[in-house]
Amino acid sequence: MKIGLDVLGGDYAPNSTIQGAIEAQQNLQNDQRLVLFGDEEKTRELISNAGGDVSAFDYVHAPEEIGMHEHPTKAITQKPNSSISKGFEFLKDGKIDSFASAGNTGAMLVGSMFSVKTIPGILRPAIATNVPQLKGGTAVMLDVGANADCKPEMLNHFAILGSFYAEHVLRIEKPRVGLINIGEEAEKGNLLTTSTYPLLKANEKINFIGNAEGRDLFSDHADVFVCDGYTGNVILKLAESFYVVTLKKGFKDEFFDRFNYEQFGGSPVLGVNAPVVIGHGISTPTAIKNMVLQSRDMISSKFIERIKSAIK
Amino acid sequence: MKIGLDVLGGDYAPNSTIQGAIEAQQNLQNDQRLVLFGDEEKTRELISNAGGDVSAFDYVHAPEEIGMHEHPTKAITQKPNSSISKGFEFLKDGKIDSFASAGNTGAMLVGSMFSVKTIPGILRPAIATNVPQLKGGTAVMLDVGANADCKPEMLNHFAILGSFYAEHVLRIEKPRVGLINIGEEAEKGNLLTTSTYPLLKANEKINFIGNAEGRDLFSDHADVFVCDGYTGNVILKLAESFYVVTLKKGFKDEFFDRFNYEQFGGSPVLGVNAPVVIGHGISTPTAIKNMVLQSRDMISSKFIERIKSAIK
Numbered sequence: 001m002k003i004g005l006d007v008l009g010g011d012y013a014p015n016s017t018i019q020g021a022i023e024a025q026q027n028l029q030n031d032q033r034l035v036l037f038g039d040e041e042k043t044r045e046l047i048s049n050a051g052g053d054v055s056a057f058d059y060v061h062a063p064e065e066i067g068m069h070e071h072p073t074k075a076i077t078q079k080p081n082s083s084i085s086k087g088f089e090f091l092k093d094g095k096i097d098s099f100a101s102a103g104n105t106g107a108m109l110v111g112s113m114f115s116v117k118t119i120p121g122i123l124r125p126a127i128a129t130n131v132p133q134l135k136g137g138t139a140v141m142l143d144v145g146a147n148a149d150c151k152p153e154m155l156n157h158f159a160i161l162g163s164f165y166a167e168h169v170l171r172i173e174k175p176r177v178g179l180i181n182i183g184e185e186a187e188k189g190n191l192l193t194t195s196t197y198p199l200l201k202a203n204e205k206i207n208f209i210g211n212a213e214g215r216d217l218f219s220d221h222a223d224v225f226v227c228d229g230y231t232g233n234v235i236l237k238l239a240e241s242f243y244v245v246t247l248k249k250g251f252k253d254e255f256f257d258r259f260n261y262e263q264f265g266g267s268p269v270l271g272v273n274a275p276v277v278i279g280h281g282i283s284t285p286t287a288i289k290n291m292v293l294q295s296r297d298m299i300s301s302k303f304i305e306r307i308k309s310a311i312k
Numbered sequence: 313m314k315i316g317l318d319v320l321g322g323d324y325a326p327n328s329t330i331q332g333a334i335e336a337q338q339n340l341q342n343d344q345r346l347v348l349f350g351d352e353e354k355t356r357e358l359i360s361n362a363g364g365d366v367s368a369f370d371y372v373h374a375p376e377e378i379g380m381h382e383h384p385t386k387a388i389t390q391k392p393n394s395s396i397s398k399g400f401e402f403l404k405d406g407k408i409d410s411f412a413s414a415g416n417t418g419a420m421l422v423g424s425m426f427s428v429k430t431i432p433g434i435l436r437p438a439i440a441t442n443v444p445q446l447k448g449g450t451a452v453m454l455d456v457g458a459n460a461d462c463k464p465e466m467l468n469h470f471a472i473l474g475s476f477y478a479e480h481v482l483r484i485e486k487p488r489v490g491l492i493n494i495g496e497e498a499e500k501g502n503l504l505t506t507s508t509y510p511l512l513k514a515n516e517k518i519n520f521i522g523n524a525e526g527r528d529l530f531s532d533h534a535d536v537f538v539c540d541g542y543t544g545n546v547i548l549k550l551a552e553s554f555y556v557v558t559l560k561k562g563f564k565d566e567f568f569d570r571f572n573y574e575q576f577g578g579s580p581v582l583g584v585n586a587p588v589v590i591g592h593g594i595s596t597p598t599a600i601k602n603m604v605l606q607s608r609d610m611i612s613s614k615f616i617e618r619i620k621s622a623i624k
Binding site: 231 | 446457460461492493494501502503505525526527528529530531540541542543545546547548549550551552553554556557558561563565567
């Protein structure tokens, strides 16, 4: 198994990515190899300086960087030697089994769709995020930003993608799917959600339990929360800001601790033909480490193969 | 000034509404009279039993009740002697200057639109809610549920309504308007928000400061947050659930305390030709009291007259 990691991506790269890579590698088995994309010589030097074992990693020379505010499509096409472009080239060619970066989110999304491409039968990939539950455990919410405007059939696909991720990567049995909506009744909602409800209800590949309101997000109501990318992104950033407030106020609590993105690693891109993970821009070494372990779990669960068989 | 209050509305009515009315009345001036809608004889008896001054109130006999789960339009038309129908009849005829109820939200919305009607030039009324700010003070967000699907021009009107409410009722000078969106840049967002942005920018009646992300909601970023009713309702219920979590966890804090709906009174219906306030179903006496005082402030600020002049 080869796990690709962009060494140049993230606000604190390369120091945080190098340190995270070293910590992750110590948690990998012998047949799980971390492949680092960045300036090869510099990466080796940094690994060595940080006290890591240089021979424990594979290296791909990709010295160019895609900045956080560069236009995704332009950057991907005009910078073939960037760590992100190179990563997706290797992913497409099967030289690595997953690719993760805390760099430009748009470039990661565009890169996935250009290289390994969307799974046949899936309209559009989505970005997912973990949602901690009050009673313990974790749910998954999608889309959180890949598609600002969605059609009902897209949300139906997100429900399938989220369910397979929840079942095989988060290891939740028969994950319950909730549609983010306003009101509990089937007929409540906006045009999108009222049109999506019957599709989810008729979908035999998922365990649809009905609507989920804003108040249900942390209350062990569902394991997969489905919504359009505009709504999901607003929810995600609002929840993050609440977590930041509890931190500032000095409230220590196990539940709020689980809002810490570091614990999750990153946000998986679901619906493309290979495991891809996007890290938070401010990823620390712990976040990078967990993103690598999350990539490993996504590979070993074979959930993408399972999705493909299911939607054939 | 005559302030109308539905005595039968709310999960804890009539005990909480009677108690709230008595407490509110003690805060009113001589020329501010509370008009109670409900079973007149029973209301007088309850006021007396609760130690209130029966002669300090006006009464309108409206013994029928509209249940929380009744169909709004049907209930309003088929129950002319209900406290909500009667309230709007009196509001329309100018016999009261405002009407407030903690009863059926839909009936309150439909009642407003059927009786006092939408302000000419405004496409649709919206329900607003207070949003506490970390640095103190309060912002207003709308729509939080009256319109699940919105057009750009509707959001543009909500911006005007919210601005006038913020300026004249919340007494915020030159209130800053933020468009709830994903990303800071003008071109970011979904079809609705990208089409709304230029309208808000060109609107000389408001002080538009650009997009507001989920993380900006409590951070003193804006005074008026504009969004469609689906998004606003999801945000509102998510924020409420966070507040409930902090309560359950025993976190005491002045900021979180201000999430307590009791402090605000209720949610104003903005965009109709008279002050209308909808209370939370679980309204306590304190919430009812504050809803009455909020009604009074809405009347005395004359903000509806100001809106009418502004959009002529």
